[in-house]
Amino acid sequence: MVVGWTPDGKKIVYxxxxxxxxxxxxxxxxxxxGGVPEALPMWxxxxxxxxPDASHMAYVPNSKWQAAWKRYRGGxxxxxxIVSLRDLQLVKIPRENSNDANPVWFETRxxxxxxxxxx
Numbered sequence: 001m002v003v004g005w006t007p008d009g010k011k012i013v014y015x016x017x018x019x020x021x022x023x024x025x026x027x028x029x030x031x032x033x034g035g036v037p038e039a040l041p042m043w044x045x046x047x048x049x050x051x052p053d054a055s056h057m058a059y060v061p062n063s064k065w066q067a068a069w070k071r072y073r074g075g076x077x078x079x080x081x082i083v084s085l086r087d088l089q090l091v092k093i094p095r096e097n098s099n100d101a102n103p104v105w106f107e108t109r110x111x112x113x114x115x116x117x118x119x
Contacts, residue, residue, distance in 0.1 A: 001014060001015050001016075002014045003015055003027065003047045003048060004047075004048070004049055004050070005050075006029065006050055006054060007050050007051075007052050007053070007054050008054070009032070010031065010032060011029045011030060011031055011032065012029070012030050012031075012032060013027055013028070013029060013040075013048065013050070014027070014028055014030065014037075015027055015028070015045065015046060015047065016028060019039070020044070024044045024046075024062070024063070025044065025045065025046055025063065026039055026040070026042065026043070026044060026045060027039075027040040027042060027045040027047075027048055027057075027059065028040065040057070040085075041083070041085065041088055042057075042059060042061070042081075042083060044061050044062070045059045045060065045061055046059075046060050046061065046062060046063040046078070047059065047060050047101065047102060047103070048060070048103065049103050049104045049105050050105065051105050051108075051110070052105055052107060052108060054085070055084065055085060055086060056082055056083065056084055056085060057082070057083055057085060058080055058081070058082050058103035058104070058105065058110050059080070059081055059082075059083065059103065060078045060079070060080055060081075060100070060101055060102075060103065061078075061079075061081065062077075062078050063078075064078055064099070064101065077099050078099055078100055078101050079092055079093060079100065080092075080093040080100050080101075080103045081093070082110065
């Protein structure tokens with residue numbers, strides 16, 4: 001499933017569970033013209049967005065079991081992480097038991113959407 005593009009518009013970002021040993025997906029890149037896919041370095045990811053300079057990616061590691069879980073606070077909440085693609089340093093967005101999804105970058109700022117808090 002396509003989840004986005006690289007900032008230069010030359011490659012498509014998509015998710016696939018084709019190489020997973022369990023029920024999760026990874027993110028891959030493939031040239032817009034086609035070719036051999038390239039796995040991104042996160043061991044699992046459901047969706048993500050490149051920073052404008054392509055040095056970082058904001059992503060969610062888990063898919064939601066059910067999108068309508070408005071007040072869910074269990075172990076399957078979906079935190080957002082930002083990973084440096086240069087050195088793989090990882091930062092978790094500090095929101096306890098959030099159900100955030102669909103991270104995006106706008107210019108140089110990272111923006112995410114709060115979902116499922118019911119507040």
